[in-house]
Amino acid sequence: MHSYLDFETSIAELEGKIAELKALAGGSVPISDEVKGLEKKAAKSLADLYVNLSPWQKAQVARHPDRPHTIDYLQGLITEFSPLSGDRKFGNDQAIIGGLGRFRDSPVMAIGLEKGHDTQSRLKHNFGMARPEGYRKAVRLMELADRFGLPVVSFIDTAGAYPGIEAEERGQAEAIARSTDCCLGLGVPLVAVIIGEGGSGGAIALAAANSVLMLEHAIYSVISPEGAASILWHDAGRAKDAASAMRITAQDLKRLGIIDDIVPEPVGGAHRGPSETVAATGDAIARALNSLRELAPDALRAHRRDKFLAIGSSLPG
Amino acid sequence: MNWIKNFVRPKIRGLLGAKREVPENMWIKDPETGQMVFYRDLEANQFVVPGSGYHMRMAPDIRLKSMFDDATYQTITLPQVAVDPLKFRDERRYLDRLKESKQKTGQDDAVLAGSGTLDGLQVVIAVQDFAFMGGSLGMAAGEAIIVAMRTAVQKRCPFVLFASSGGARMQEGILSLMQMPRTTLGVRELRAAGLPYVVVLTHPTTGGVTASYAMLGDIHIAEPGALIGFAGPRVIEQTLGVKLPEGFQRAEYLEEHGMVDMVVHRHQLRGTLSRILRILTKEPPLPPLEKAEDSGDKSEEPAALAPAETD
16 A cells, blocks of 8 residues: 555545455456556546646655665665675765665665665654765765775755754764765766655765766755745745746756756556666666766766856756 | 856845945944944954954955955856745735845845955855844755855855855745755865865854855854854754853854864954965965065055945
């Protein structure tokens, strides 16, 4: 059973009815024409709905509790995974996880922001909001990868870096800045995938990459729609308007030249087909890594530099 | 289009004869103590409130004049960028907000940069203007920072940044977020060229600016009492539902927590910068006579503080 989003009530009703009819008929009876008809109708409504998702609806899909998270991508794509812990300075922030492994047989360093999937794991991962030690761990892992010539793959899924007293105390801003700086200086390929929410500085710290991929219904923005609404409209309830105005969808960001590729999601969103989503993401990562394979360390740095410096230069206005 | 391509922009100030917000014969209120100060007294004291020592904001051209020898510098021509590419509108149109800030400050955007000499040493200095949409970092400001840093690289001289910003300019959406890695690339170019990069953090500096180039300096200097942080205090209070401790995220707090090298009173700032930059560039020390001029705490030469002439 899915958790349905607000705008999915018609789908929820149809699918509820189908489940009910199936239960009434019992397992032995062949599925009636009525059920088949309903299933067809539900599939069509779902497809229609998801083709035309508004930016705010996408934000909700991107935050769907059943959406595959970094842990699912690590499990699905990385073999022989050896998690690595700690920043060697202060602690081990579980909002950022990472480690050594093999991606389609080739050694890589995989790093990602993890939100957690139930109360206990959400608390453990601090809802995917990293503290300075998280970013410093990421830097440590990226530098390790650089030293041993391993490509880095990062998975981005965060509402933003943690805005807390102790995070400030330990230099949240500096930690983010150094992490972005580290990304830009890597002599190995860096591929970033925005899998859910790409929230502000907390996201860019791991996404200043040679190739930035984004899932079809993921969002990537300078501030959350709620945050922008409360600052610019003085009303957090205007998040829907903020989501539209800021251009946070993969489709808009591809047009603006911010991301390189969009990874398609199954009809109804990644949460309706997690393994399919993870596999499609794997294919996109493989393509991106393959295109960077021939580049020497300096060429990789130049590639990243030119890519980011070019952003905005071809916009009209 | 090549981003390096420079366009000479109309001198809005010249055309409109725009005036600074504060008439010179006005009384200014110290935001902390409520003390009233005569504008001219404030100006003569580098905008530090004489009694309380509160460091008021300084207009970017006045700041540049206060740093360069003989209050003279060459303005660095900043490139034109796409204006309002998202056609953004919140309660008001972004274009209207921009227009208003331009009129209010007489500047094209939130960064002003100049090159000149500081105690004879060639330097490039960029200043962020909080009065221009909270000093927010958008495409224009990001490009300005990069161009100023590259000017320092071309001139093979140190780069000094006076930071002041509420963070990213939300009206430019993701394009403002992209200025974080873009400006970081500028820092990397300074580093690769072996040139000193000194950040002076002024009140207030938060958000995407601290989380990128403003926290990547070789040396971090903060002005007394300046608010410096990643998340603004209001965001933290709202998120956590707590009252923040006194002095939280202030310059002195950051020094205590290892994020800035020193907190320097504005009267000593020029001398401090001069001393540090001369050491980093292996220049000989200034002769004692000139040095004495800068070490006095209240007697910065008034020539450097004369009212800004509009250019």
